[in-house]
Each structure stands twice: as C-alpha cells, then as structure tokens.
Amino acid sequence: MQFDNVVCAFCGCDCDDISVTVENGRITQARNACVLGKTWFLSHSAPAHLPVARIEGKTASLEQGIEAAARYLAQSRYPLIYGLSSTSCEAQRKSVELAEVLGGCIDCCTSVCHGPSGMALQGVGEPTCTLGEVKNRADLVIYWGSNPAESHPRHMTRYAVTPKGMFVPEGRKGRTVVLVDVRRTPSARTADIFLQIRPGKDFEALWALQALANGRELDKAGAAEIGLTLEQLNDLADRMMHCKFGVLFVGQGLTQTRGKHFNTSAAFLLVRALNRHAKFALMPMRGHGNVAGVDNVLAWQTGYPFGVNFSMGYPRFNPGEYTVVDVLSRGEADAALIVASDPAASLPGKAARRLAEIPTITLDAHESETTKIAKVAFATATAGIHAEGTVYRMDNIPIRLRKVLPSNYPSDEEVLSLLLARVKELKAC
C-alpha cells in the first residue's frame, strides 16, 4: 500500500511530500525522503517488542504503569517535564496542563538548542518569513553556524537553494549561497562563498557586518581578529545590502557557543539593520520535527516559549533557573517526566546523573539511555508513523501528521491524558 504526501516529522523541515510504501505491516520505502528521513521511516517498521509499560524494568500493564507514574509525580515536590520536541502538539498541550496541575517545571529541547534565538526575539524582535518566501524570492541565502547538508539534508533542495521560485525562475543559478562557519563542513560544497571565521568570533563578525550595514568603516585588524580579511567582510556586507531578498539561516553554531543569545541578538539586529537596504529575513534552523510546535503550544498556554515554572500557580519564565540543565544539575527536581527525548544521553553529566537519582518516567517509542534508568517507562506510538497529530515546521507552519502503520501502543497524547486524569484524582483537583 502506498501513502502519498506523508509528512516526515524527523527534522524541522517537516517535508510533506514523502511517498511511503507499506508491505506486510512494514514500511519498505520512503520515496522523496532524505537519508535521515528514510532511516526515520524504515527504523519504525521493526516489529514492536517493548512492553507497553515497565516499572523498574519489569513488564507491567498500561494501568499499572499509569498508577505508578502518577504516584511518583503527585508525591514529588518539584517535578520536571522535559523533551516534547518529537511528539505532537496534542501531546504537548496535555503536558503543559500536567505541569500546571503538578506545580512543577516544564521545559523542552528548545532550552538546549534555539532557546537563545527565542531570547533574541524577546529582546529585539525578529524579521522572518515562511520557507516558501525563500523559495520564491531569495537571491541571497546565508547559512551561519549551520550544516544543513548533514542536519537538514533537504533544506537546500526543497526550500532554499535549488528550487525554482516565482521571482527566482532560474532556481540555483538565481541565488548566491554563503556559508559562514568555524570549520569547513559538507555544506560548503553547495556554497558559492565559504567564510571560515575563528571559533568564538560569531558575535564580532555579526557586529562588524551590522556596522558596515550602518555605514561605518572597519579596520583590517578587526577583520583579522574575526579570521577574515576586510575585503571578505566588505564583500559580504555589500551583497547583503544589494540583494533583492536575503535570508540568514542561523544554526546551533551561534546559539550553543560562547555568547549564545548575544550571538543571536547580533544576528537579529544585523538583519533588522539590513532591511533599510534590502528585504531581508532570518530563520533559526530548528532541529527536531516539532520543536517549533512546543514553543508555540507553550507560548499560547503560558506566554513563554520554554523553561516555564508553575510553582506559584501561574507561569513564570527564567532561563537559567527553570531550564532543564539547571533544574537537574542543581539537584532541584525530585521527579522527571521525559516525553520523546533522551536527555540521559544528551545532557551534561551532572544533569543526566540526577535523572538516575530521582523517579524518572519516560514516554518513548524506542529504548534509550533514559528509558534504561526510568522507574516507569511507557512504550508509545510514534507521531507521524503510528499516530496522527500536529507538527510545526521551523517556519511555524502547522501540518497534520498521517498514520501509516497500525500500532498496539497508545500515543503520547493518550498516555498523558490518562496520567493527567490520575494525577488530578491524587491531588484532588
């Protein structure tokens, strides 16, 4: 059986033109998908072997799992809900309510990827657009601290570089592609111009470009400090100011290196300044398939895009205080609910170790480092393969996920609904 126009919910591109072939209950083909997407679709067609719930490693029923997990959460004084970037908005909405009922913290992968982009938006605003605007209009495409060839393999071919667009009818030939990074990555092959700056000099480079856009002059020594020549900087600034429609895609090379939200703020301010000369947009290269969705759900339910605390009965936001690494590594959280994420493998050691010390509950389709240390582990259906739901692309466009395989497992949304109902009973609210 073939399903057309299926959404690949693996990365923030959320390409929705995948043709999935299902034979004998397995996905055997995912046409149009990139190498990451193919793996995502095909790896989910393996026959399920995990029990729906495990309590301290022992097989349990869904009901037993819910009871145990609900008790851990209801008894905790400062629970943390984390992950959420690879599940549906429907599950995310339930998670926020659960955090509110528990009076705990809720944080998502944004806090360890593009949180600094969210903070730049809070500080200075954000001139941006949808991906189709890039396809239809961009004649200058800049990737900064991002390696789309490996992280978002179809970003260039489907949206930003090769496609023919309304005002770029010649496609690739109509665009200049610039890559700025601290090392030569495979993405450099596609770029017309590759600028290798010195590590830790993103802020300086962006600030220098802003100065040029504002009509100031720079000296050679400053450029050398950045790792570029003055000619290179002037050339880039000149291209930026004289394009028809420019776009700056910013990656984690900016957000997760020294400077963090100062780097992103410098990038956002640069693009703002450029709009006096040329139409210019920027877009964070969001990683996971629905990390933009969880920012949106948190924003409409709490006002804040990540790192939200409900201890006072209403939402508060303070990155560094209510964010996952801090809440765990300071030993504050006394229970954790991890949804569709593997923080035990990805967070700094101290934070990861805390997860093993406290009752940790997981919802995941796969076995992971986190499910291994979980007191209660639920195996759930994957949104976009076994379950429907909504995801938001990196440009905040919402798309409906399809269900292409049947599943004996409940969705994240279903488990969270049961958990929420039981926690409400236990907390008598």
Added chain:
Amino acid sequence: MLKIINGEIYDPVNNINGEVREIYVDKGQITASVAGGRTIDAAGMVVMPGGVDMHCHIAGPKVNTARKMRPEDHRLDPAPRTPFTRSGVGKTVPTTFVTGYRYAAMGYTTAFDAAVPPMAARHAHEEFSDTPIIDKGFFVLMGNNEFIMRQIAAGEHEKLRHYVAWLLQASKGYGVKLVNPGGVEMWKSLGNARSIDDEVTGFGVTPRQIIESLAEVCMELRLPHCAHIHCNNLGVAGNWQTTMDTMKALDGRRGHLAHVQFHSYGGRPGKLFTSRVQELAEYVNTHPNLTVDIGQVLFGDTTSMTGDGPLAYMLHQISGRKWVNVDVENEEGCGIVPVEYKDKNYVHTTQWAIGLEWFLLIRDPWRIALSTDHPNGASFIAYPRIIRLLMDREYRREMLKHVNPKAIAKTTLPDQDREYSLYEIAIITRAAPARILGLKNKGHLGVGADADITIYDKNEDKEKMFSSPRYVIKEGEVLVEDGHIRQETYGRTLYVSPQYDPAVEKDIREYFDRYYTIQFENYPVQLENYLPRPEEVAID
C-alpha cells in the same frame, strides 16, 4: 432550564428598551417558556445579550509571536490556576485560556479574530481549541493573495469566486479580510501602496481592483459577512483620502471598514496629522452599504500587531522598539511592535479623540461596532472604559483636561454633547456587530437565539457596571457569577462553507506545486481534528 425575572431588558433587535420582562432558557436557547429550573431574580439589574467582538486579534501565528516577544508584558499580569480555570498571563497579549475567561468575565460571549493567513489557519484553530467559553471565528486574509491578484489581472472573475469559496472551506474561516490590499505584497520588496490606484509590482492590479473584486465576490457567494477591509495607508497623515477613495470604490457594494480611527487622518505624510472624521462619518451616514468598527485608542502600553507589515516597520522606525515581521508565502505578511500611547502626546491625543468622534458622529448605531482592534488601540479589557466615555459626558470632559490641549483643540470632541443610552450601547456592543457579521442567533434575546446573556448590576459608574457583570450565561449555563468564573466550558467555532466548482482545484493544485512549500493535499484544515465544536453558519 433557566428563568430570568424582574430584569430590565435591552434587546434592540426586538425593540425592547429597558422594559421589565421575563426570559426563558432551555437547551442553550431562548424559549417562550420553561417549567422548573433555576430562577435568577434580576430586580434592579440590566439584562443584555452577550457581547460580540467583531474585530480583535486573539489567536494564530501573529498573536502567538507577539506572546513570545513580550515576556515583560506577561510578568505584570499573572493569572493563577483556580479550581475551575487554567492559569496563564494577561495584559496586552493574553494566553488563550485567559483570553476566554476575561472576555466572559466582561460579559462578552463571542469574538472574531480579524486576520489569519490561510496557510496558518490550523494554528488559529488549535488556539481556539484552548480558548474557553466564548464562541469564535476568524476572517481569512485575502487582500494580498497572489493567486487572487492573478485572477483579477486576468479578468477571471468566476475562477476568483470559486477560489475564494475553496479557500474559506480549506481554512474553515468565517469571512474575507483585506489588509492594506496590494501593499503587503509590495512590502515583500520593501515597497508599499500609497493610493488605491498604485499598481502592485509584478501583478498588474491595483488595490482598487482587489477591493472591488473581493467585495463583489462576498456578495455573490452570499456570505453572512461582507468584505472586511483594513484600508491602505493605515496610520499615515492624509490617509483619510485613501479611506474615502476606498468607500467610493465600493460603489454601493457592502463593505465593512475596520478600525476606522486609524484611517481618518488629515495632513501630509510625515507631518503631524489632524482629524478628518467629519467628512468620513458623513459619507458613512449617507451610504447604508457601509459599516465600521472603531479601533479606539486608550492611553497606556500595548502591543501593535497587524497583517500590515509595512505599517509595523513604520511604527518600529518611529519608536525604535523591537520589531517582528513575518512574510507568508503567496498570501500575506504581518508585523508586531510594542507601542505606548501617551496622553500628553499630540499624535496619540488626536488618535484618542478621533475614535471618540467616530462614535459620536455616526448617527445610525446599527452601522458601528465598538472595538479597540485589540490589542492595537488597547486591550479588549478597556471596553467598559470606552462605554463610560460614551455614556458620561462629564467623565469625557474630565478626561479632556489631561490630554494634549493643542491636539484636542483641533478636533470636534470638546463640542460633542452626545451621550449614548444603554439601548445604544447594547446596539454597538452586541446587536450591531452580530447583524454586521450575519449571525442570526446572536446579539438578541428573541425566541430561538443562543442563550448568551449578560446581567449587570446598575451603577452610575458605567465603567464599573460593564467591567464586572453579576451573571454571564453562555448557551444557557451560568458561567460567571459576581465576577468569578464558576465553570469552564468550551464554545463553538463558527465558519462558512460556500460552494465552489471543483474544477478550480486543478489550477490551485498546479499553483501549489509551483509556488507553495506545502502539498495541496495537506493544506486544508481537517474539520474533525481541529474544530471540536464546529458550527457552520448557513449561507442565505
């Protein structure tokens, strides 16, 4: 079942002006009688239909980006969880839950978001699913839609009509919205439309043609609500001429002019502006095809959010405050900037006075709706204060002492003696907006109407009276008592489903393949997944 006795009823649709009558409610509707059930004794109270806000910004990508942008705003107004309600934040861009509660607590039971790009319609519906109590719907942005402009340029009026119907169905929207027609498209290359006869770069059409064609299509499709127009040149000195040109271009066709306050400025671009309400209001008074909402400004800090990208950039350049711009492929754009209206400021005083002039100079209250263009002029929470400004001449005069005297001297406001009656307030806050929207079951208390009812304690201070109603009843359930939410329910989403010739889909699909980044099949909003309580409003 519910019976309301001894209350003074203000139900202008049924010509009831303060008479004491009984109202009966059963199964969510007003009925002719009931046997049993709760009785509310409304002696000494005022009974009106639930309020209807026909132009606000409460859901979707623009509103949510504004939420993301303004943590400093949220901090000022936390809303804790209660046994009946979810938590959130309020102030100028409230969270979805708080939006629903605060409308309800103020006696408003229906609200329409004025600007949703169809590509993000699913987002608006998701937020509506988390917006409690009130009924809601949205207008679909079409005034800069490139497919639409191409059909107009090609003289393909039939195809245009089918496409508009298709787009309304695909987005599950309620009406057709034009925002700075043509100008937002031009902003995509840093331009803007400066008159309704400027040619839209690259498309060979003018704003005038877009206005005429879409107003015509709305009438041909017999949509319950006419074309809803945010004119070109919002906020620019001298824009009254553009507004007048737009009204004339409608040439007898039905049209609703949104937030006219922002479109009534004399003077020359770049200079201080003056009020030109008299000419515009007189034109509206003598042209029954036109309706308006005001977009009243009140002094204080708020958040400007608009589908009018170049306008937001202008505001950013004036204030230097943070600025969001989002251009949406093939469809629209938007801009967001925090703004503060200051009472001593010449321009802001003029804007404040212009809004009030509109209220006081329009003779037929059935063609005007109270709005602040929430949150652009002020939060919807300010409605009770506006009501007091309209009902209480002395209060208005007191306010005049605190605003910029030079600005106020150039308006007619100090000369206006008119005071609104409760009956007229009931018109501009419920009966008229419901009628303008074509909602037959809302805005009145006749048999068969939705049992959305607000009961106020009488009070000389009209701001207090309208801020916290004694009871708010939605679909026959008493949800608010003494200013507190007693029960959380979820209202309906109102949408229209006009018919179109499916043959048009072939062209739309081709267009999607070439210029969109989402597949044609994945574009339409699934009714069963995104509208938990759908209500299709019938087309006559």
